[in-house]
Amino acid sequence: MQSDGGRSLRMAREFQRGHKAKISDLTAGTDLYVGVQITAPGLNFDISCFGLDADERLSDDRYFVFFNQPKSPEESLQQLGPQAGDTESFRVTLDRIPSSIQKLSFSASIDGDGQMSQVASGYIRLVAGGDEVARYSFQGSEFSTERAMMLGDIYLKDVWRFAAIGQGFDGGLDALLRNFGGEVAEDEPAADSGVAPGFAPPAAGGASQPAQPAPGFAVPQGGGAPAAPTPPPQPQAPQPPQPQQPQSPAAANAAAPTIAAPITPPGAQPGPAVPAPPGPPQPPPAPPQGQAVPPPTAPQAPPFGQPPGGQQQPPPAPGQAIPNPFGQPPGGQQQPPQVPQGPAAGMAVTLEKYREAPTGQRWTLQNGQLARVDLGIDGQPVLARQGSMVLYQGKVDFSHKGAGFRGRIVGNATGQEMQLMRCSGGGQVFFAEEAGYLHPIELQGDAICVSAEHVLAFDESLQHEVRRIEGHGIPGGALFTMQFQGTGTVVVKTQGSPVVLPVTPTTFADADAVVAWSAAAQVVVSSQVRLRRQAYPGHSGETVNLQFRGAPGNFIVVQPCEV
Amino acid sequence: MDQQLVSGCTPAAPTARMETHGNSMLRVVMQSGQDLFARTGSMVAYEGFVQYDPNPPAVRQMASQWLTGEGAPLMRCHGDGMLYLADYGADVVVLNLNEDSLSVNGSNILAFDAHLNWGVQRVKGMAKFSGQGLFNVAISGTGWVALTTRGTPVVVDCGRGADETYVDPDALVAWSTHLKMKGKRSFKASSMIGRGSGEAYQMGFSGQGFVVVQPSEDSTDRLRARG
Numbered sequence: 001m002q003s004d005g006g007r008s009l010r011m012a013r014e015f016q017r018g019h020k021a022k023i024s025d026l027t028a029g030t031d032l033y034v035g036v037q038i039t040a041p042g043l044n045f046d047i048s049c050f051g052l053d054a055d056e057r058l059s060d061d062r063y064f065v066f067f068n069q070p071k072s073p074e075e076s077l078q079q080l081g082p083q084a085g086d087t088e089s090f091r092v093t094l095d096r097i098p099s100s101i102q103k104l105s106f107s108a109s110i111d112g113d114g115q116m117s118q119v120a121s122g123y124i125r126l127v128a129g130g131d132e133v134a135r136y137s138f139q140g141s142e143f144s145t146e147r148a149m150m151l152g153d154i155y156l157k158d159v160w161r162f163a164a165i166g167q168g169f170d171g172g173l174d175a176l177l178r179n180f181g182g183e184v185a186e187d188e189p190a191a192d193s194g195v196a197p198g199f200a201p202p203a204a205g206g207a208s209q210p211a212q213p214a215p216g217f218a219v220p221q222g223g224g225a226p227a228a229p230t231p232p233p234q235p236q237a238p239q240p241p242q243p244q245q246p247q248s249p250a251a252a253n254a255a256a257p258t259i260a261a262p263i264t265p266p267g268a269q270p271g272p273a274v275p276a277p278p279g280p281p282q283p284p285p286a287p288p289q290g291q292a293v294p295p296p297t298a299p300q301a302p303p304f305g306q307p308p309g310g311q312q313q314p315p316p317a318p319g320q321a322i323p324n325p326f327g328q329p330p331g332g333q334q335q336p337p338q339v340p341q342g343p344a345a346g347m348a349v350t351l352e353k354y355r356e357a358p359t360g361q362r363w364t365l366q367n368g369q370l371a372r373v374d375l376g377i378d379g380q381p382v383l384a385r386q387g388s389m390v391l392y393q394g395k396v397d398f399s400h401k402g403a404g405f406r407g408r409i410v411g412n413a414t415g416q417e418m419q420l421m422r423c424s425g426g427g428q429v430f431f432a433e434e435a436g437y438l439h440p441i442e443l444q445g446d447a448i449c450v451s452a453e454h455v456l457a458f459d460e461s462l463q464h465e466v467r468r469i470e471g472h473g474i475p476g477g478a479l480f481t482m483q484f485q486g487t488g489t490v491v492v493k494t495q496g497s498p499v500v501l502p503v504t505p506t507t508f509a510d511a512d513a514v515v516a517w518s519a520a521a522q523v524v525v526s527s528q529v530r531l532r533r534q535a536y537p538g539h540s541g542e543t544v545n546l547q548f549r550g551a552p553g554n555f556i557v558v559q560p561c562e563v
Numbered sequence: 564m565d566q567q568l569v570s571g572c573t574p575a576a577p578t579a580r581m582e583t584h585g586n587s588m589l590r591v592v593m594q595s596g597q598d599l600f601a602r603t604g605s606m607v608a609y610e611g612f613v614q615y616d617p618n619p620p621a622v623r624q625m626a627s628q629w630l631t632g633e634g635a636p637l638m639r640c641h642g643d644g645m646l647y648l649a650d651y652g653a654d655v656v657v658l659n660l661n662e663d664s665l666s667v668n669g670s671n672i673l674a675f676d677a678h679l680n681w682g683v684q685r686v687k688g689m690a691k692f693s694g695q696g697l698f699n700v701a702i703s704g705t706g707w708v709a710l711t712t713r714g715t716p717v718v719v720d721c722g723r724g725a726d727e728t729y730v731d732p733d734a735l736v737a738w739s740t741h742l743k744m745k746g747k748r749s750f751k752a753s754s755m756i757g758r759g760s761g762e763a764y765q766m767g768f769s770g771q772g773f774v775v776v777q778p779s780e781d782s783t784d785r786l787r788a789r790g
Contacts, residue, residue, distance in 0.1 A: 347658040347665065347708075351773065354656070354718040369714040369778035390734035391719060391776045392765075393727075432734070432778030435714030 013361070014444070014487070015136035015152075015164035016378065021360045023094070023160045029128035030094040030160075034106060035086030036151060038122035040140070044111040046173050047088035047151075049077055050180050052103040058180040063101055065090065066173075077104065086125075094160050103155040105165075105180070109148035109173040116143035116168055124151040126162060136164035147172045359428070363440045363489045371438045371491050372430050373423075373457070380488075381424035384431055384457035394427015422460070431457050436493040439557075447485040447519035450492055454515045454559075459488030469523055469546070479511055479546075483519055492516055495561035503554035508545045516557040521550030577645070581657045581674070581707040589648040589655045589673060589709045591640075598677035599640045601648055605673060611644015636669070639677065648674055653711035656775075664703030667710060667737040671777075676706035701740055712736050713779035721768045729765040733780035739772030 013026060023032070036047050051063025051072060058064055063072050070079040076096035080089040092104060106124060110116070119140030126134040136152055143149065146168030153163045169176055357366050362377040373382050375396060389398065399422045423429050432438070433456060441448060443462065458464065462484045469479040484490050494515050501507060503521045517523070524547040548556055574584055577592050584590050591599055593613050603617055616639040640646060649655070650673055658665070660679065675681065681702045702708055716736055721728045738744070745767045768774055 347660050347663045350656075350658050351718045351775070354716050354775070356717060356719050366717050367715040367778070370717050370776075387731075387780060389731055390778065390780065391717075391728065391730045391774070393719070393729070430717065430719075430776065430778075432714065433780070435777070435779040 013134050015134055015162075017136070017138070017142075017164055017166040019136070019377070020161055020163040021134065022358070023126070023154070023162055025358070025360055026126065026133040026162065027128035027131070031128070032092045032094065032154075033080075033127040034090040034092055034154075035084065035125045035127060036088045036090075036106060036108060036122070037086045037125075038108055038119055040114070040119040040122075043114045043118055045087065045108045046111050047106070047108045048173070048176075049079070049090055049092075050103075050105040050107065050176075051077060051097070051101040052105060052180060053100055054102045056103060056180070058177070060100065064177070074098070087122075092154060094154075103153055105153050106151045107148060107169070107176055108151055109169075109176060111173075114147070116140060116146040116149055119143065122151075124164070134162055136166065138166050142166065143168045146170055148176050150176075363442075363491070365438065365440060366430065368437050369435050370430055370432045371440060371457070372428055374428050375423065376426040376428075378459075379426070381422050381460045382429070382457055383420045383422055383460055384429075385433065385455065386419040386421045388431045388433045388456055389421075389423070390430050390432050392423075392427055392429040395425045396423055396427045396429055397425045398423055431491065433493055436495050437497065439492045439494065439498070440489050441492060441516070442489050443484060444487055447483060448490065448516055449481045449483045449519050449523075450490060450516040451514060452480045452482050454493050455482055456491040456493040458484060458490040462486045462488040462490065485519070492557070494557070494559040496559055498557050498559045500555050500557050502552070503548045503550040503556060505549070507548045507556060509548065509556055509558050511546050513558050513561065514546060514556060515559050517548060518550070518554040518556075521548045521554040521556065523548060574645075579659075579707075580676075581709055583655050583657055584647070586654050587649055587652050589657065591646040591648065591674060591707075591709075593640065593642055593644050593646050595641060595643050599646070599674055600637045600677050600681075601640050601646075601674040602650065602672065603636050603638045605648045605650050606640075606646065607649045608647040609644055611642065613640055613642035613644045613646055615640055648709070650711045653713055654715060656710045656712060656716060658708045658710065659706075660702065660708060661705050662703075664701065664740045665708075665737050666699050666701045666740045667708070668699050668735055671710050671712060671736045672700050673709040673711045675700075675702055675708040679704040679706045679708070703740070710737060710775070712775070712777040714777055716775050716777045719774050719776065721770060721772055721774060727767040727769045728774055729767050730774055730776055731780060732766050734776050734778070735766060736775040736777050738768060738774045742768045742770045742772040742774070744768055 013021070015021070023030075034049075038045050038047075046067060048064065048066035050058050051060065051065070053059045062069070063077065065072060065077045065079050067079070071077060074096055076093045076098070078091040080091055083089055088108075090106070097104075108122075117140050119138075121137065121139050123135050123137040125132055125136070138149075138151075148169040148171065150165040150167045150169060152165050155161055155163065169179070171178070354367075357364050357372070359374055362374055364372045364374070366372050370390070375382065376394070386400075436456075438456060449467065452466070463486050464482050464484050467481050467483050469481065492515060498515055501509075503517070548554070572585075574590060577590065580592050580597075582590050588607065591601075593599065593609075593611065606615070655673060666684070669683075679702050681700055684699050684701055719728060721742055
């Protein structure tokens with residue numbers, strides 16, 4: 001679902017304690033900004049980064065980045081100080097971290113007296129290219145007398161990953177150091193490359209600059225920092241262009257405006273909703289073994305019209321493969337039609353691109369028409385339209401979920417009650433319905449109204465209620481919508497690629513085609529339809545138009561199908 | 564006539580026996596001696612000299628278990644030329660089998676090489692109660708197969724977890740034949756999943772292999788509409 005104004009509307013992924021994810025799933029960037037914010041009246045924190053080796057030891061003191069040593073030798077780790085609402089911030093350039101360093105552990109320790117339970121709240125977040133891509137928030141109530149905590153890790157396990165740790169530690173900074181203590185080892189820079197969003201601290205306020213191929217490192221706009229005013233940039237930080245943010249940076253916990261942001265659609269995304277990623281798209285996964293793109297170098301088969309001599313061409317060497325079935329034929333080959341009989345790589349390779357997307361997130365868009373939920377993450381049940389499950393793995397329990405009292409009202413009024421089922425347990429469930437395009441919308445404390453027939457599934461944690469919009473001319477007397485509020489994900493189904501329009505003083509939509517709108521927008525049943533009917537007597541093509549009113553920032557989603 | 568607008572839709576030079584043109588059209592390079600079985604009525608165009616033999620003896624024999632009582636929904640195509648097939652705008656997936664074997668839901672098959680080993684199986688278990696096809700086609704050997712799916716399919720590995728994989732039979736397209744399959748019926752009164760009757764059933768797969776699932780529970784057998 002695209003947003004208005006070309007803003008990148010990806011919402012940061014909220015991590016819970018213990019969650020892990022590949023950084024490549026969060027962002028294509030390798031130049032990360034790590035921000036830590038801790039609100040604790042009267043307490044001072046030392047926030048530091050330990051660069052650990054494969055044995056989780058601090059074998060090289062130069063990779064202990066803290067207030068006295070603000071950067072590592074090759075500057076892949078830098079401490080930047082407070083900025084953009086963060087109490088402390090770091091710059092991590094993943095592809096410059098030497099191979100001896102396998103884990104970066106970010107920790108906070110109390111300087112002076114105090115204990116972690118006095119902390120009001122805090123978070124650690126990852127920002128790439130100005131977009132916040134991950135955030136792990138914690139509360140002081142999760143701790144007691146600890147004097148330090150490990151906030152999160154960025155660690156290398158095949159690929160770089162991020163883990164939300166949130167583990168308290170009884171001693172202070174010295175105990176942490178002792179915990180990691182070790183010997184000195186050599187380092188050797190690891191090389192990697194790739195065009196990716198560059199490093200830029202978060203654009204506070206939720207808006208982000210348009211995706212750029214590789215935005216350079218940039219210091220965020222000041223202001224709004226609770227801890228300290230934005231200091232002048234650290235001397236070691238390279239200072240390329242600052243991204244100009246029109247909006248004033250919001251404070252740390254400011255919720256982004258409600259935005260429809262598809263969750264990373266993996267692999268093929270035939271669908272409509274291609275969010276503006278925080279950078280160039282991720283490089284395609286490496287082709288599987290044995291898959292070669294060019295057509296087999298098999299002997300040329302005669303063009304059709306000529307009877308072939310022998311039907312079976314001698315097979316080319318194994319490992320030669322078929323052309324990508326959906327793709328364009330490999331360029332420039334003007335060969336007569338061949339009838340390759342070769343032992344191409346077999347169907348496993350052909351099917352490779354339809355493979356299940358890697359797990360890790362709670363909601364994953366498998367392709368434009370299939371959404372997968374991993375119930376094991378959060379352990380929280382999902383409510384879904386009955387019959388929308390196409391496949392599940394694991395121990396999932398499906399039970400009937402009545403639509404509740406209000407739902408029955410809807411059912412009585414419209415003749416079709418919304419039938420829900422509750423999916424609980426552990427495992428993965430795939431949802432789809434009639435090959436409609438699916439759009440997971442992640443809500444972070446905000447609200448959205450979705451036309452009832454376009455709701456496919458949603459997290460049970462969301463509060464939902466049924467609303468009716470009355471007006472003359474609406475079939476059934478009223479239009480029923482479900483309003484969702486809270487934190488969680490709603491999967492919305494559309495027929496065809498939808499359009500997302502900002503709400504302006506003159507925004508109208510057909511009542512049959514509107515799919516969803518931000519709940520702050522006010523809906524007015526428009527009288528335009530009457531004018532039309534008068535203008536064309538007997539014309540009954542248009543049903544009812546809805547007019548939307550609201551402050552800037554609201555949006556509506558309209559599908560190209562008026563069912 | 565200005566053909567600029569449609570010029571983007573001209574077919575590319577063929578590079579393989581079976582290819583897709585766009586998402587939902589299959590193009591087969593026909594050569595005599597290499598016959599093809601295709602779903603009856605799926606031909607949308609052809610160039611060259613291609614002949615069709617509806618209800619060929621081989622198929623009639625194979626399809627004696629077809630159960631539907633109507634003619635076999637496959638035709639044998641032979642000749643030289645270019646054959647275009649489609650099925651009501653469904654997505655087409657082309658597979659190249661290399662000594663592989665797979666079982667395809669009968670209503671999801673579009674075409675396959677005649678030299679492949681194939682057989683019609685009655686669907687076991689609960690799936691026969693679904694509105695989907697009553698048969699499936701087991702295909703093995705080396706050659707080309709084209710499937711139709713409603714929407715972009717997903718391929719799920721069954722061997723990934725210790726748990727079985729359960730599929731809504733209406734959404735099931737194909738699976739590797741060496742998977743163990745069983746029907747699962749949920750007897751809980753409160754359990755209401757699956758479409759239609761309210762009787763919940765899924766098909767459970769276990770073992771090493773994969774399952775192809777489409778994002779739609781379209782249970783109408785489009786063969787029947789053709790008569």
